[in-house]
Amino acid sequence: MSGVQKVVVAAGEGDQRLDRWLRRRFPQVTQGAVEKMCRKGDLRVDGGRVKASTRVEEGQEVRVPPLAQGQAPAAPRREKVAEADAEMIRSCVIYRDDHLLALNKPPGLASQGGSGQGDRHIDGMGDALRFDADEQPRLVHRLDRDTSGILVMARNRMTAAALSDAFRDRETRKIYWAAVAGVPHPRMGTVRYGLVKAGGAGSEKMRAIHPDEVGEVKGAKNATTDYAVLEALGGRAAWCALVPVTGRTHQLRAHMAELGHPIVGDGKYGGSGQENMGDGWGAQLGGEISRKLHLHARSLQLTHPITGARLHLTAPLPDHMVQTWAMLGWDAGDVPVDPFLDED
Structure with a gap:
């Protein structure tokens, strides 16, 4: 076919999604066009679908x-990071060794580029996080x-x-903290509602599906969240610990909204109101x-993939949650x- 190109994935470009690799090489290509070509x-890739x-x-x-305008592939480019962004993202590092690093990601900053995410995201700031390494660090979750x-x-391909593999096989343990509207009952439990994308193409909102109906709804996937109430403010709000047993899009947000909290x-999931409408609180x-x-x-x-040591990483709350915790009288030390x- 005239205009067909065969492009080799260059050094430093490996271990990334095909759509992101292609759009970096061919900036004029839309996400929809990539999915249609697939x-x-x-x-x-290597002759296979x-x-x-x-x-x-x-x-x-x-x-x-063949692509629009017959554009040839751009040379692999090294992202230029603004100095203010470089200083900001380096200040977020809470752990670093020769193999991996961990950030305390601030709210409002996307992990990766994509639909509606803009050009400013952590993946695009990777060059500022090289430190003494030869290559940019790679995201392994988001x-x-x-x-x-x-x-x-x-910080390298092997790691x-x-x-x-560890994140995919659920060999990690993640605990989230959240303030929720109202107080869940019972104060400790498990949510097992399935999730399916709602709305049109590109929608990032999920709809909860009763566990008994997941197999009957096209595209629905099982999802499981453990929750525990840590503190409560009367009946109006609660500080909850959440563990995503599965890792679906917006899982914690959709599950807590489905509980009415x-x-x-x-x-997006709780609306902009404050009132209790009988079937749940506003957000x-x-x-x-x-x-x-x-x-x-x-x-x-x-478990550290190289040393075998068990790492336990903790990230301080962002400013707006620190202020809320202070106003509600909640203390992390409690x-x-x-x-x-810790429960029997």
């Missing part, structure tokens, strides 16, 4: 069909833009592969409480590190 089989989410590795050959807390990055500040507490999302990846336990394990 469905039609026009975009291939692929999905947009397929990960490419160094040395693989990507067959690229947090939503408005969620703060621990985000781990691998990236091992960490990706949305995470404070979550306008805002009102007064001087911030309207930002009150969801924070507080701690992460994992609760167990892992309330699920």
Whole structure:
């Protein structure tokens, strides 16, 4: 076919999604176009059919069909990071060794680029996090833009592969802290509602599906969240610990909203109101409480993929949650590190 190009994945470009690799090489290509090329089989890796989410590795050959304007592939480029952003992202590092690093991601900063995420994101600031390494660190999991807390990055390909396996196989333990509207009952439990994308293409909102109906709804996936109430403010608000047993998009937000106790500040799942309508609370507490999302990846336990040591990482709360905790009289020193394990 005239205009077909065969592009080799260059050194330093491996272990990333095909769609992100292609859009960096061909900036004029839209996400929708990438997915269409994959469905039609026009975009291939080493001769085989692929999905947009397929990960490419160094040395693989990507067959690229004719593109708009006949643009040739751009040379692999090193992202230039503004000095203010470089200083900011380095200040977020809470752990670093020769193999991995961990950030306390601030709220409002996306983990990766993509639809609606803009150009400013952690993946695009990777060059500022090289420190003494020869290559940029790689994301091995992600947090939503408005969620703060621990985000781990691998500093080489071997570590990236091992960490990706650990997250996929649920060999890590993540505990989130959240302020929720109302007080869940019972005060400790498990949510097992399935989740399915709601709305049109590109929608990032999820709809909860009763566990008995997951198999009957196209695209629905099982999802499980453990929760525990750590402190309560009368019946109006609660500080909860949340453990995502599975890792679905917006899982914690959708599950808590389905319980009738949305995470404070979550306008997407809990609306913008404050009142209790009988079937659940609104997501805002009102007064001087911030309207930002009150969801924070507080701690992460994992086995170091190289040394075998057990790491227990903890991230301080962001400013708006610190202020809320102070106004509500909640103190981090008053609760167990892992309330699920401390229960009999």
